[in-house]
Amino acid sequence: MEQELEKRDQLAADGGTSDGFTKNKTLSSILNLEMIQDNTGEEIAELWMKYYSTKDTISAVIPTQMYEMISSRAKSCPSFLFALPQKEGYEFFLGQWSGHEIHFTSLINVQTMGENAPSQLILYHYTDLQQDKGVVLMTAEMDxxxxxxxxxxxxxxxxxxxxxxxxxxxxxLVETFNHHPADFKHMSVVAELEQSGLAPGGS
Structure with missing residues (x-):
């Protein structure tokens, strides 16, 4: 077992790619899973958030139930157009799910480079503790x-x-984007964001 873990850690260490993203990074390469066996989900969540609070990235702890819903929806609707508020209006990003990762690329890149457009942000969701501790741990890498x-x-x-x-x-909106793209209106994403309070409100 230990040899397996060592091999996995070696893979995780060797997994860096030229675009600065780590491929196949395992949770055990970040957290010592044996040491946290006796911790509660809440304690692990606290450790996780504390660990990442000093780093130039983001992290989150998602309750199992919520992640199960997100994950099953991601399977039936694997991509969506997200709007990022900028000083002047919005910049649109295509988010595409691949297993428990979601990769973001600006729409401009997708339009100019197609499938070769590089990821500019990847959110990783670690489900190792999903059943035992009731939490899914998320962190990100970005360009x-x-x-x-x-x-x-x-x-x-x-x-x-x-x-x-x-x-x-x-x-x-997600269903429409995936299954009825001709009916999808990108400004409806902006309207939803402004209504939710996640973006500066319109007049």
Whole structure:
């Protein structure tokens, strides 16, 4: 078992890619899972948030029930258009789910580079403790040339807003984008953001 873990850690260590993102980073490469076996979900959540509070990134702890909903919706609606408030209007980002990761790329990049557009932000969701401790741990990596911690937090909040919502009309925007793209209106995302208080309100 220990050899397996060592191999996994080695993979995690070797997993850096040229674009600065870590591929296949395991939770055990961040947290000592044996040491936290006896901790409660709340204690682990506190450790997780404390650990990342000093780093130039974002983190979150998502309750299992909420993550299960987000994850099942991500399977049926694997992409969505998110709006990031900027000084002048909004910049749109395409978010695409891949397993328990969601990759964000600016729409301008997608339009110019297509499938080769690089990820500018990746949110990683670790589900290792989902059943035993009732929490899913999230952290992110970003390309600091394009994305600030503030931007990353705004996009992460929107994932919960659109994929974790109880309001069916909010989630319907995600369904429309995936299943009826011709009916999708990008300004409806902006309207929803302003209504939710996640973005500066319109007049």
């Amino acid at each position: 600091p040339k394009f994305i600030t911690v503030h931007h990353a937090q705004c996009l992460a909040n929107q994932v919960q807003l659109f994929y974790g919502t109880q309001k069916h009309e909010t989630y319907r």
